[in-house]
Amino acid sequence: MQWNSLVALALVAPSHALIRFGCSQLTVDRIDPLVQPGQAPSTHLHQIIGGNSLNVSMYPDNHDPPALSTCTTCQASEDFSNYWTAALYFKARNGTYKRVPQKGNVGFEGQKGGMTVYYMQDSLGDYQQKSKVKAFQKGFRMLIGNPAVNNKHDADRYPQLTYTCLQDMNTRYPETKDFPAKPCPAGIMTNVRFPTCWNGVDLDSPDHISHMSYPINGTFEDQGPCPDSHPVRVPQILYEVIFETGSFNKAADWPADGSQPFVWSFNDQTGYGNHGDYVFGWKDDALQKIMDEECYVNCKTMKTQSIDAMNSCNVPNVVGEDIGDNDWIQAIPGQMHE
Ligand SMILES: *[C@@H]1O[C@H](CO)[C@@H](O)[C@H](O)[C@H]1NC(C)=O
Ligand SMILES: *[C@@H]1O[C@H](CO)[C@@H](O)[C@H](O)[C@H]1NC(C)=O
Numbered sequence: 001m002q003w004n005s006l007v008a009l010a011l012v013a014p015s016h017a018l019i020r021f022g023c024s025q026l027t028v029d030r031i032d033p034l035v036q037p038g039q040a041p042s043t044h045l046h047q048i049i050g051g052n053s054l055n056v057s058m059y060p061d062n063h064d065p066p067a068l069s070t071c072t073t074c075q076a077s078e079d080f081s082n083y084w085t086a087a088l089y090f091k092a093r094n095g096t097y098k099r100v101p102q103k104g105n106v107g108f109e110g111q112k113g114g115m116t117v118y119y120m121q122d123s124l125g126d127y128q129q130k131s132k133v134k135a136f137q138k139g140f141r142m143l144i145g146n147p148a149v150n151n152k153h154d155a156d157r158y159p160q161l162t163y164t165c166l167q168d169m170n171t172r173y174p175e176t177k178d179f180p181a182k183p184c185p186a187g188i189m190t191n192v193r194f195p196t197c198w199n200g201v202d203l204d205s206p207d208h209i210s211h212m213s214y215p216i217n218g219t220f221e222d223q224g225p226c227p228d229s230h231p232v233r234v235p236q237i238l239y240e241v242i243f244e245t246g247s248f249n250k251a252a253d254w255p256a257d258g259s260q261p262f263v264w265s266f267n268d269q270t271g272y273g274n275h276g277d278y279v280f281g282w283k284d285d286a287l288q289k290i291m292d293e294e295c296y297v298n299c300k301t302m303k304t305q306s307i308d309a310m311n312s313c314n315v316p317n318v319v320g321e322d323i324g325d326n327d328w329i330q331a332i333p334g335q336m337h338e
């Protein structure tokens, strides 16, 4: 090996950690334990991954995911957190709907639905991951985005909620704030990045957002500083949710007026209402230990399980309605028929 490559290797040796792992579907159900605890059905359908202690009324004072879960759908076997987003529908020309299935990322082809989760200290492309972060604490929850948003101006308040139109499974840009306007051969990937500055005190807040903040200027990626009100830098969580649109990409099935046919389960056809929810549930200090290790994706301190084990974890459906996985349905669950 040449001297130059040795220097290069030494320079890219990471100081801290970035992890990336697949999680299979835990359930697809009309529950929303963070925003509408105790309510079943909730107002819209979600796709949920993580620990099987998920339930409709998981209040922080009596809910300890690592203690109550007996399995997790995540490859990271000490992660009993729950992660969720809305579900996605395809609207046919005749006004009926079918739910769009999800698929795993490259390397997780065998996983059942679900998504890919990242925790990082610096931007995804930074192999050094040098900036210190404090892992989330027991009882921590948050959400980002707002299903009531239906225009670009308001969506820009959540700058890091985007879509990638997958030409193939490795496409990563461009990202758009609204749904892709044309068929995406390998699927539509939703990117949900959470804010990275915590107020250091509150595990949650009434709107589930305001205990968190984006950097005061710049971005997480360019190491923008956290505001004084939210001084604690936490890992950036990123969800990549890949919707397998393959069977819905025929031009003849798309609306005749040139619009796009995908619609979120809260009846948003713009895509601007993109949002995600997070309930922390790592065992003990497992997440902090991983974050403090020097590694990039392949982190020895992250205990893992097989894809079969991920796939075999699930919870019973609570609402038990037809969500349009097999037959075309007249209306999205809980939404008015248009
Ligand atoms: C939901 O979880 C709580 C603990 O957080 C528990 O007290 C309750 O019994 C659970 N409910 C169901 C239906 O499992
Ligand atoms: C509505 O459209 C879908 C998709 O083209 C089709 O499979 C279904 O049979 C149609 N339903 C009715 C009632 O025409």
Ligand SMILES: *[C@@H]1O[C@H](CO)[C@@H](O)[C@H](O)[C@H]1NC(C)=O
Pocket (backbone or CB within 6 Å): 216, 217, 218, 225
């Ligand atoms: C961002 O804020 C920090 C702290 O107030 C300041 O030092 C820095 O110059 C600012 N950067 C930009 C690009 O405004």
